[in-house]
Amino acid sequence: MADVRVLVIRAAGINCDEEVMHAWRLAGASPSLVHVNTLAGKPAMLDDYSILTIPGGFSYGDDIAAGAILARRLQDDLAARLRAFVNGGGGILGICNGFQVLVKMGLLPGGEFGRDKVTVTFNASAKFEARWVRLQVCTACCPYLQEGNVLEMPVEHAEGKVVTADDTVTDKLLGTGRVALRYVDDDGRHDVYPANPNGSTAGIAGLCDSTGRVFGLMPHPDRHFDHTQHPHWTRRNNPTRPPDGLTVFQNAVRFWSS
Numbered sequence: 001m002a003d004v005r006v007l008v009i010r011a012a013g014i015n016c017d018e019e020v021m022h023a024w025r026l027a028g029a030s031p032s033l034v035h036v037n038t039l040a041g042k043p044a045m046l047d048d049y050s051i052l053t054i055p056g057g058f059s060y061g062d063d064i065a066a067g068a069i070l071a072r073r074l075q076d077d078l079a080a081r082l083r084a085f086v087n088g089g090g091g092i093l094g095i096c097n098g099f100q101v102l103v104k105m106g107l108l109p110g111g112e113f114g115r116d117k118v119t120v121t122f123n124a125s126a127k128f129e130a131r132w133v134r135l136q137v138c139t140a141c142c143p144y145l146q147e148g149n150v151l152e153m154p155v156e157h158a159e160g161k162v163v164t165a166d167d168t169v170t171d172k173l174l175g176t177g178r179v180a181l182r183y184v185d186d187d188g189r190h191d192v193y194p195a196n197p198n199g200s201t202a203g204i205a206g207l208c209d210s211t212g213r214v215f216g217l218m219p220h221p222d223r224h225f226d227h228t229q230h231p232h233w234t235r236r237n238n239p240t241r242p243p244d245g246l247t248v249f250q251n252a253v254r255f256w257s258s
Contacts, residue, residue: 004256006031007049009039011070013097014057019222020095024053026225027249028257036070040077050256051091052082054098056156056220066120066159067100075105082107091213091252093144096157099206099216103162108216109178110209117165118173118207120218124199128158131197132231133219135205136184139177141212143255144248150184151244153224160198160218162207170202181206181217221245 006029010017017033024031029051039045046052060069074082086092086107094102099120102108106115123129132154140147164170173179182203185195190203198218206217224245227233242250 004029004051004253005049006051006053007039007046008033008053008055009036010034010055011036011059011073013059013061014055016056016095016220016222019220019225020053020055023222023225023246023249024253026246027253029249029253036073040073043078043081046081046085046090049090051093051252052085054092054094054101055222056096056098059097059101062097062159065104066157067097067104070097071101071104074101079105086209086211086214089213091143091256092215093248093252094216095222096155096160096218096220099218100159102214102216103207107214108207108209109173110214113169113173113178117169119163120159121161121163122159123157123161123197125193125197128156129160129194129197130154130156131194133197133205134184134186134195135181135217135219136188136190137180138174138182139180139208139212141177142180142208142215143212144215144252145180146247146251149247151181151247152230153219153221153245155197155219157198157218160200162198162200162204162218164201173204173207174202176210177212178207178209179204180208180215181219221248225249
């Protein structure tokens with residue numbers, strides 16, 4: 001199996017970088033932690049990696065809006081280089097704040113949708129939501145996921161509501177496989193609180209681009225890399241199945257090592 005090198009970026013306010021590094025190591029990858037200033041000063045370092053990861057947290061204090069400042073920084077200094085990285089076969093994973101960044105800089109959902117068609121904003125509940133959620137995988141083109149699986153992992157955010165410009169955009173996202181994950185309750189409903197913790201349109205919890213290699217999600221796979229992290233772990237523990245969050249990283253490692 002080829003070594004999969006992952007670049008994890010950090011910036012002021014990002015606070016999940018060590019968890020992400022640990023999850024990548026558990027999945028068999030070789031991660032490196034680099035400040036965004038270092039990457040901006042030497043963007044050619046991306047050539048040495050297969051995947052770029054933007055972890056969760058509150059980058060730059062989420063001033064203006066969640067992820068907006070880091071998104072602008074990446075857009076100004078690295079947009080062309082990141083697109084070339086993806087076009088060359090690289091992957092980008094954005095978790096929570098990282099997902100907000102990818103949407104606000106236009107890498108998600110990408111292409112024809114543009115930054116004015118989809119955004120991430122304040123939760124419908126008008127409060128910070130921290131709870132475990134169920135997620136339905138509903139795309140076949142994302143190498144981080146396996147279609148048809150139902151995953152459980154936690155969310156922790158105040159601005160996680162995915163909003164689209166109109167129903168036409170929503171239908172196109174669903175129809176083209178850009179909606180990678182949807183919140184779902186035990187009865188399969190996507191629009192019921194608290195199963196949908198933030199009121200996201202169509203229950204959208206994660207998006208991918210047309211290649212499937214750029215993937216962002218509001219829930220935290222980096223907080224379910226061990227069975228004991230799940231609140232019901234003694235009842236659901238299956239030693240033959242990895243923790244749901246860890247599978248996101250394992251699937252990526254398998255894909256980029258093949």
